[in-house]
Amino acid sequence: MNKKTKTGPVQFKRGIQPFMVRDCALIALATGKRARTMKELRDYLETIAPESIYYHFWGSLLRPRFEDPEYHNDFASWCAHSLNDQVAAERLAVVDPAQFQSLEDLRSALIDILDERIDELDVLPTTNQDKQFEFISSDIVVFATKRIINEPSELKQVVPGLSLGSIFYHFIDARRRNPDSLDDFRSWLLSFGSSYQNTMLGVAEIDPYFTNLTTLRTNLSEVFSKSMQGGV
Amino acid sequence: MSSLIESYAPYTGDDVINQLQELARPLKGLRVVHVNSTKEGGGVAEILHRMIPLMNDLGIDTSWEVLEGNPDFYQLTKMFHNGMQGDQVQISDKLLKVYEETNRQNAERLRDTLQQADVVFIHDPQPAAFLKLIDDRKGKWIWRCHIDASKPNRQVWKYLREHVKNYDASVFSLAAFAQPLPHPIYLIPPSIDPLTDKNIELEEHEIRLVLERFNIDPERPLLVQVSRFDRFKDPVGVIQAFGLAKPFIPGLQLVLAGGGASDDPEGQLVLEEVRAAAMDESDIHVLELPSDAHRTINALQRAATIVIQKSLKEGFGLTVTEGMWKRKPVIGGNTGGIRLQVINHHTGFLVNSPSGAAMRIRSMLKNQEKLSEMGVKAQEFVRENFLITRHMREYMTLMLSLVHGSKHRIDLNKNK
Numbered sequence: 325m326n327k328k329t330k331t332g333p334v335q336f337k338r339g340i341q342p343f344m345v346r347d348c349a350l351i352a353l354a355t356g357k358r359a360r361t362m363k364e365l366r367d368y369l370e371t372i373a374p375e376s377i378y379y380h381f382w383g384s385l386l387r388p389r390f391e392d393p394e395y396h397n398d399f400a401s402w403c404a405h406s407l408n409d410q411v412a413a414e415r416l417a418v419v420d421p422a423q424f425q426s427l428e429d430l431r432s433a434l435i436d437i438l439d440e441r442i443d444e445l446d447v448l449p450t451t452n453q454d455k456q457f458e459f460i461s462s463d464i465v466v467f468a469t470k471r472i473i474n475e476p477s478e479l480k481q482v483v484p485g486l487s488l489g490s491i492f493y494h495f496i497d498a499r500r501r502n503p504d505s506l507d508d509f510r511s512w513l514l515s516f517g518s519s520y521q522n523t524m525l526g527v528a529e530i531d532p533y534f535t536n537l538t539t540l541r542t543n544l545s546e547v548f549s550k551s552m553q554g555g556v
Numbered sequence: 557m558s559s560l561i562e563s564y565a566p567y568t569g570d571d572v573i574n575q576l577q578e579l580a581r582p583l584k585g586l587r588v589v590h591v592n593s594t595k596e597g598g599g600v601a602e603i604l605h606r607m608i609p610l611m612n613d614l615g616i617d618t619s620w621e622v623l624e625g626n627p628d629f630y631q632l633t634k635m636f637h638n639g640m641q642g643d644q645v646q647i648s649d650k651l652l653k654v655y656e657e658t659n660r661q662n663a664e665r666l667r668d669t670l671q672q673a674d675v676v677f678i679h680d681p682q683p684a685a686f687l688k689l690i691d692d693r694k695g696k697w698i699w700r701c702h703i704d705a706s707k708p709n710r711q712v713w714k715y716l717r718e719h720v721k722n723y724d725a726s727v728f729s730l731a732a733f734a735q736p737l738p739h740p741i742y743l744i745p746p747s748i749d750p751l752t753d754k755n756i757e758l759e760e761h762e763i764r765l766v767l768e769r770f771n772i773d774p775e776r777p778l779l780v781q782v783s784r785f786d787r788f789k790d791p792v793g794v795i796q797a798f799g800l801a802k803p804f805i806p807g808l809q810l811v812l813a814g815g816g817a818s819d820d821p822e823g824q825l826v827l828e829e830v831r832a833a834a835m836d837e838s839d840i841h842v843l844e845l846p847s848d849a850h851r852t853i854n855a856l857q858r859a860a861t862i863v864i865q866k867s868l869k870e871g872f873g874l875t876v877t878e879g880m881w882k883r884k885p886v887i888g889g890n891t892g893g894i895r896l897q898v899i900n901h902h903t904g905f906l907v908n909s910p911s912g913a914a915m916r917i918r919s920m921l922k923n924q925e926k927l928s929e930m931g932v933k934a935q936e937f938v939r940e941n942f943l944i945t946r947h948m949r950e951y952m953t954l955m956l957s958l959v960h961g962s963k964h965r966i967d968l969n970k971n972k
Contacts, residue, residue, distance in 0.1 A: 347575055349575075349952070349953040350953070351742055351744070351950055351953040351957055352742065352743040352744075353740055354731045354742075354743055356732040356734070356736050356741070372965075375964045454706070456732070458731035460731055463849050463957040463964055463965070464964065465579075465953050465957060465960075465966045466966065466967045466968065467581075467582065467956075467969070468578070468968070469574075469578050474751060486572060488569040491574055515606075
């Protein structure tokens with residue numbers, strides 16, 4: 325068995341730091357901005373804080389929401405369920421936030437979709453006051469945990485026990501922080517050169533968008549368990 | 557050594573408990589005070605009864621103070637409550653003076669505690685005037701509104717707004733309830749506790765005994781609505797729905813069970829209206845239960861075939877959460893926080909009228925398999941979203957956010 329224990333000091337390659345497991349918690353804030361028509365949605369999108377766009381794409385992973393099997397962001401879901409415009413809903417639903425370099429790029433793509441749809445419609449859909457789109461923002465608090473991963477082979481034991489907040493922080497939020505939009509796991513494995521290429525490929529294949537955090541944790545655990553079985 | 561918080565692990569998983577312990581670490585030693593207007597009855601008191609010891613268990617020095625008032629004060633604050641939910645109410649200057657004087661007397665009594673606190677949570681309108689009355693405040697003050705204030709009576713809100721606008725932050729259960737205020741407005745739904753008498757698993761024998769006590773037949777379908785006798789809960793509408801469904805399901809039974817809260821003077825009046833509407837229908841059981849009858853309510857909810865909460869206005873609807881936790885599908889009024897919980901075809905059905913409720917009662921009782929499937933989904937939805945552990949995580953996140961200046965991203969390690 326080539327597994328090293330956590331008891332002794334680990335010799336790292338020069339410059340490689342251990343993986344410090346962190347956690348985060350999100351708290352939602354009302355912005356007071358409410359849209360009743362597609363045009364209002366589009367206009368608010370132009371000026372709303374980027375944190376609100378972030379929240380409406382990713383925040384659903386960390387807040388009470390019955391999983392909508394069809395629409396994975398709030399804008400698409402609202403167009404479908406409150407405006408009854410399935411075309412707009414479908415176009416918004418396929419927007420994958422992980423594909424955008426910045427939230428401003430994402431904002432621009434959303435506005436383009438809505439502008440196009442507004443041009444197509446003779447009468448703009450509207451909804452009742454009690455089904456308005458509520459623009460919500462969020463504060464995120466990031467904090468340390470006691471867990472430290474000293475070497476990649478430990479990932480398969482540690483990841484299944486991580487909180488969903490840790491999964492969010494290292495696998496989703498990391499894409500906003502790291503160069504090339506990498507998650508923290510791949511970013512760390514990359515520092516070992518090409519040693520963990522298969523593992524990185526397995527992680528890269530996990531789609532963070534069309535799922536929930538519990539499934540993401542399971543998927544990551546499976547990749548680490550499988551690829552670290554006999555070493556790399 | 558196992559702590560109080562660790563006893564929740566079987567319901568939430570170890571990862572949730574570990575996260576709470578980690579999140580609490582930077583808050584250790586903080587002095588937090590909650591103030592509301594009743595120790596017994598109502599969702600707020602129930603949450604605080606559990607949250608205070610749990611927060612202390614995590615090392616956050618948390619206490620709970622209760623405002624004391626006379627019947628005039630509670631009559632007024634009930635009018636505030638109804639007004640915030642949109643009722644047309646006329647409030648005399650005399651009653652407003654009672655409100656201000658009661659707040660002044662209580663603020664005086666609690667002055668030292670409140671001045672020294674690092675964080676103060678003021679729950680609902682009753683003690684909202686405290687902020688203006690306590691000078692030299694050390695900590696952050698948060699107004700926690702549990703009411704559906706989406707369309708408040710403008711006069712009532714204009715008056716209360718003057719009292720709450722200078723708080724450091726406010727908290728509403730849903731974005732739709734939030735009114736514009738010149739400070740951060742956080743959104744935190746309430747929660748239930750799986751370990752309380754109200755929600756803990758019960759032996760079948762205990763449930764049977766409760767049914768026997770109230771002459772309820774365990775073999776026939778049972779609808780249960782548990783809530784204060786309050787017009788916004790529409791108990792008379794539930795009786796109408798029952799009346800419409802009964803000819804098609806002759807064995808149908810209905811329980812309307814309510815407890816009094818010490819800050820609700822209207823309850824007796826509404827109870828009389830409900831009894832009059834039920835007349836002498838022997839399958840309608842109107843039960844006036846003491847505020848501590850938690851196990852009885854638990855048993856009734858567990859015995860239910862369908863839980864009803866046909867509210868016309870609802871802050872959140874914790875009785876919906878309780879029913880769902882017990883694997884019951886819910887027929888709920890299409891309002892407030894019930895919408896966040898009752899998802900059509902998944903955890904129950906939203907309805908807008910007694911006729912709608914009657915139609916859903918009839919169709920749901922025809923499909924036992926679907927009822928069970930909905931019940932399982934309902935419990936899982938509550939497990940992930942509406943248990944007290946999630947509520948605590950959000951309160952702690954809110955406190956950290958406020959203490960660190962309410963920035964969008966707060967990295968606690970960078971501040972060291």
